[in-house]
Amino acid sequence: AQTVTQSQPEMSVQEAETVTLSCTYDTSENNYYLFWYKQPPSRQMILVIRQEAYKQQNATENRFSVNFQKAAKSFSLKISDSQLGDTAMYFCAFMRTQGGSEKLVFGKGTKLTVNP
Amino acid sequence: NAGVMQNPRHLVRRRGQEARLRCSPMKGHSHVYWYRQLPEEGLKFMVYLQKENIIDESGMPKERFSAEFPKEGPSILRIQQVVRGDSAAYFCASSPNPAGGGDTQYFGPGTRLTVL
Numbered sequence: 001a002q003t004v005t006q007s008q009p010e011m012s013v014q015e016a017e018t019v020t021l022s023c024t025y026d027t028s029e030n031n032y033y034l035f036w037y038k039q040p041p042s043r044q045m046i047l048v049i050r051q052e053a054y055k056q057q058n059a060t061e062n063r064f065s066v067n068f069q070k071a072a073k074s075f076s077l078k079i080s081d082s083q084l085g086d087t088a089m090y091f092c093a094f095m096r097t098q099g100g101s102e103k104l105v106f107g108k109g110t111k112l113t114v115n116p
Numbered sequence: 117n118a119g120v121m122q123n124p125r126h127l128v129r130r131r132g133q134e135a136r137l138r139c140s141p142m143k144g145h146s147h148v149y150w151y152r153q154l155p156e157e158g159l160k161f162m163v164y165l166q167k168e169n170i171i172d173e174s175g176m177p178k179e180r181f182s183a184e185f186p187k188e189g190p191s192i193l194r195i196q197q198v199v200r201g202d203s204a205a206y207f208c209a210s211s212p213n214p215a216g217g218g219d220t221q222y223f224g225p226g227t228r229l230t231v232l
Contacts, residue, residue, distance in 0.1 A: 004158075035220070045159070045207060045223035091158050102211070103149065103172060104221060106158035 002027045004094050006107035013082045014115050020067075021077045021110045023092030029053075033095040034068065034075045035104065040088040048090070051075065082114045118143065120210050120224035121190075128230045135195040135202070137227045141210030148191040149221055150183060153205040165191060198231045205229075 003026045013019035025034070036048040051059045051068050058066050063083075067076045079086055089111050093104040121140040129135050141148050147166055151159040161175040165185035176183065180198075185191040195202055205228050209221035 037223075042225070043205060043228075044225050045209075047220055047222070050220055102147075102219070102221075103161040103164055103175070104151070104159070104209075105161070106151075108156075108158045 002029075002094050002096060002105045004092050004105050004107035006090075006092055006110050008110045009108070010111045010113070012113040012115055013079075015082055015084060017082055018078060018080045019082055019112065021079075021090050021092075021112065023075045023077070023107060025073050025075065025092075025094045025105075027073070027094065027096070029096050031097055033097065034066075035093040035095065036064070036066070036075075036077045037091045037093060037106075038086075038088045039091065039109070040085075045091075049077065079112075084114050084116060086112065087114045088112060120145075120208055120222055122206075122208050122224035122227050124227060125225060126228050126230070128232065129198050130232050131199060132197050135198050135229055135231075137193040137195075137206050137208075137229070138190040139193070139208030139210075139224060140190040141208075142222055145210035145212050145222075147211045147213070147219075148185050149209045149211075150191075150193050151207045151209065153207060153226070155204075159207060162193070195229075198229075200231050203229055203231045 005024045032053045034051045038046045049061045063080045089109045091109045092107040150162040153159045163183045164172040180196045182194045205226045207226045208224045211219040211221045
């Protein structure tokens with residue numbers, strides 16, 4: 001079974017600085033997808049970024065980028081120029097693409113606080 | 117384009133009562149997923165449905181829980197004879213047409229169930 005590990009329960013960063021959230025996963029699959037979701041205090045789950053495992057190029061979305069290391073099964077999220085609105089829980093998630101079910105497997109999350 | 121709708125947002129039930137949670141997917145989406153989030157935890161997959169079909173219910177408790185996605189109307193997650201351990205946030209997500217494509221799942225705001 002696939003597992004997702006986020007080893008940092010909590011992190012903090014100063015506004016305008018850069019922070020990296022770590023995520024590792026375990027799978028025997030070769031093709032899969034990885035996601036980062038953000039859950040602010042409103043508890044709405046918001047997609048931050050998506051990565052296809054077959055693509056070597058790291059995904060980027062404005063201030064958010066990932067460092068995807070397939071051999072190491074690592075998928076870290078970098079947030080540049082942190083803003084107060086980035087304060088949230090961040091969940092890393094894995095999706096397999098075989099077997100007819102595309103369920104997401106989530107890590108336990110990292111609570112990020114951006115300080116003014 | 118309205119997002120995924122869930123209602124009610126908050127639901128309070130006494131032990132032994134039934135809870136019904138509703139989810140309307142995004143327009144054009146025919147695939148629905150239900151996840152449960154316990155306090156201080158990540159989301160855990162429960163069930164994946166297409167119209168009139170359950171595709172994967174591997175995360176559903178064997179008793180008291182059921183889900184449906186009829187041809188017309190919202191998807192329903194039903195919990196019979198609720199117990200205190202059912203207290204959690206229940207999230208619904210939808211995607212257009214996974215078919216092995218790793219489509220992004222878009223989440224609703226969740227229903228917070230409290231069992232007294």
